[in-house]
Amino acid sequence: MVRLLFAALFSLSVGGVHADEPVSSSCPAFLDHELRKLHSRDNVNLCNMAAGKPMLVVNTASRCGYTGQFEGLEALHRKYQDRGLVVVGFASDDFRQEADTEAEAARVCYKNFGVTFTMIAPGPVTGSDANPVFQHVSGQSQPPRWNFFKYVLDRDGRVVEAFPSRVEPDDPTLVRAVESVL
Numbered sequence: 001m002v003r004l005l006f007a008a009l010f011s012l013s014v015g016g017v018h019a020d021e022p023v024s025s026s027c028p029a030f031l032d033h034e035l036r037k038l039h040s041r042d043n044v045n046l047c048n049m050a051a052g053k054p055m056l057v058v059n060t061a062s063r064c065g066y067t068g069q070f071e072g073l074e075a076l077h078r079k080y081q082d083r084g085l086v087v088v089g090f091a092s093d094d095f096r097q098e099a100d101t102e103a104e105a106a107r108v109c110y111k112n113f114g115v116t117f118t119m120i121a122p123g124p125v126t127g128s129d130a131n132p133v134f135q136h137v138s139g140q141s142q143p144p145r146w147n148f149f150k151y152v153l154d155r156d157g158r159v160v161e162a163f164p165s166r167v168e169p170d171d172p173t174l175v176r177a178v179e180s181v182l
Helices: 002-014 046-050 069-083 102-112 132-140 172-181
Strands: 034-036 043-045 055-060 086-091 118-120 150-153 159-163
Touching: 043 046, 046 086, 055 069, 055 132, 069 086, 069 102, 069 172, 086 102, 086 132, 102 118, 132 159, 150 172, 159 172
Parallel strands: 055 086, 086 118
Antiparallel strands: 034 043, 055 150, 150 159
16 A cells, blocks of 8 residues: 555656646545435445445435336346446435434335435435535536436546436436446
8 A cells, every 4th residue: 555655656756647637546535525314323434445446326305206217226236236336325305305313214215115225315416515415516517406416436436427317227328327437
């Protein structure tokens, strides 16, 4: 690790890598935060599970007309997890359609739809209070306009493409975007 850090610093000092280019062994700052898992006391630092991996980031709600998309998101997770894809759902009540309790939201995700990908406890995904992940993706693309807005990120944390709520997880354009970052 020390050698890797020294090599990265040396490269920066001699112009081999520009300061604004990601160093592959580092974690992007937007992932380096402790986030509480849905209906749990456990936290997750996305650096530990997603640094250097492609991601599909989605804001979710358990009482929305698009809630059925959990099934398709889980199918994408299962299909591509062995190829490195990390799917992360962020429960949010920004659009007033989240369950009244985390227990109810967890029941919808885990029991009704069999979600096994990481779900983050409810929090803001829009505006100045948005969590760091959504501040990052919104800054590169656009903020979510509704629940189940989807962002495909490459291994360096760059937004490759964003998809509105109406685009289902099995839509060929979304699948192509996911496959392009694997």
